Amino acid sequence: MxxxxxxxxxxxxxxxxxxxxxxxxxxxxxxxxxxxxxxxxxxxxxxxxxxxxxxxxxxxxxxxxxxxxxxxxxxxxxxxxxxxxxxxxxxxxxxxxxxxxxxxxxxxxxxxxxxxxxxxxxxxxxxxxxxxxxxxxxxxxxxxxxxxxxxxxxxxLPGLPLDGGQLVDALVWRLTGRREQGLIAAGWTGRVVILGLVAWFVVRPLLLSASPSLTSIIWMGLIAMFMWQGATAAIRTGQARQMLGRGTVAQVARPVPVLRGDDVLEAAAATGGLAVVVGPTGLPTSLVLPQDAVTVPRERWASTPVSALARVQPDGWVAETTSTEDLTAVVTAIQESGSPVVLAVEDGRVLGLVTVEAVNAVIGAN
Known part of the structure; x- marks a missing residue:
């Protein structure tokens, strides 16, 4: 990704x-x-x-x-x-x-x-x-x-992206316990439905020597294109979710200190200045990055509050998950927040930082 x-x-x-x-x-x-x-x-x-x-x-x-x-x-x-x-x-x-x-x-x-x-x-x-x-x-x-x-x-009609396809998706999901299997199955049934519609409204009239009107062909073409794109997107999403299932959060989460704004940079020395900063409510809001920490002379780390370097992160950058879950939650957080780095959290406890590079490495290795 x-x-x-x-x-x-x-x-x-x-x-x-x-x-x-x-x-x-x-x-x-x-x-x-x-x-x-x-x-x-x-x-x-x-x-x-x-x-x-x-x-x-x-x-x-x-x-x-x-x-x-x-x-x-x-x-x-x-x-x-x-x-x-x-x-x-x-x-x-x-x-x-x-x-x-x-x-x-x-x-x-x-x-x-x-x-x-x-x-x-x-x-x-x-x-x-x-x-x-x-x-x-x-x-x-x-x-x-x-x-x-x-x-x-x-x-x-039983194929994505239609509501009937959503029902097929839900049924297969329920029977297999895996959402990705539902998406792939409903995507393929969607493709079958498209071929059936084209056969009925275009091929059938031609076989009966009753040429379909140009308007019918255009509308059928637009509908088929729309549905094929939706079905293909569902199949690809299901396949992507299968890939995400190859790794766990524990494999991609990098441990990181969790600090308050008035804590000093020295508290993050073990990670080269990398730290999560929580707000007054105790919720993670910001990051201190090593590239910012190195701009501060080393002798001043013991007196520099992390709030002076903290970068506020976008909404949705915190992924609620567990260490043993697959990568779906963290990848969703990456996509929805627009950030290349997100924070994995389990019941309020920070599991670690997850980057796009770490996700790619685990998926590629498996």
Missing amino acids: APPTETKPSGLVIARIAGVPVQIGASWFLLAAVITVIVGSGAPELGAVAYLVGLTYAVALLVSVLVHEGAHAGMARALGLPVHRVVADLWGGHTAYDARLSTPGKAAAIAAVGPVANVLLAGVAWVAQLVVTSDIPARVLYGVVVVNLLLAVFNL
Whole structure:
């Protein structure tokens, strides 16, 4: 692995629900334009109003996606997993949450609730359609019913990155006790699902001498590309987790003194000045690095407080783990903090510092 680069989510924040940003990616506006044009040009009897109906369909799809993703986010929060953001974009949407505390049961519940939310929304729209007498609102509501049922069915297909793939992942995880096996299995089922969709919507019509439309081919191509990328990413993540299982925290954690800010640099002499510095609450906040310590004349180490050299570390640099666990927790901390060095801690006790180089060395040796 390489030292991570910090990435920030992009998108237009349209709301914050319980502190969770709800975002619309820039690509969604392209999808909205395509839907507006397709619907508008497909209903010439409505004239210019057809394009307004098309735009309404696009907004209805956005609402349906956000309801789906909001259900994921709500379930994750209810199960005690922090949610970072909810996003709608060209590919539908996704919910980013902290899965480190997840279990097979929690993962399955979070995955299942999205399609359920779409079915419920379809039911509400169906009842509303029965009540509405005006033609155009009835058309829109019928479209909402169809879209939500399609979203529910499509997302239940058994392959990542779809919700059905999350269920496969959770099932294999539960049966094997290893998350990486679930990811790899669900990634491969995702690839099978993609091949099946292409065969049904593109190859099958050709065999029946009924050429699929250009629009169908384009949409199928986009969907297949999106799903193949997600499935491949899941397989690679599972394989990476297998690699992380080759080492333990004890193999990569370097013992280091834990000091308060008013302790002197001499207390870290045995490690060449390397030390962890804790704040007033006793939580690790900073590091003193050897390259900074050597800038202080050796005779002044006994009078120089470590606070004068301490570098404050980024959020997420502390990995809660155990000495016998694999490297998943520390590598996750490296990736999420953007720092090439993190601190491994077990029940408040410092196990040691872990660097990217140490992780690479253990993985490479095994």
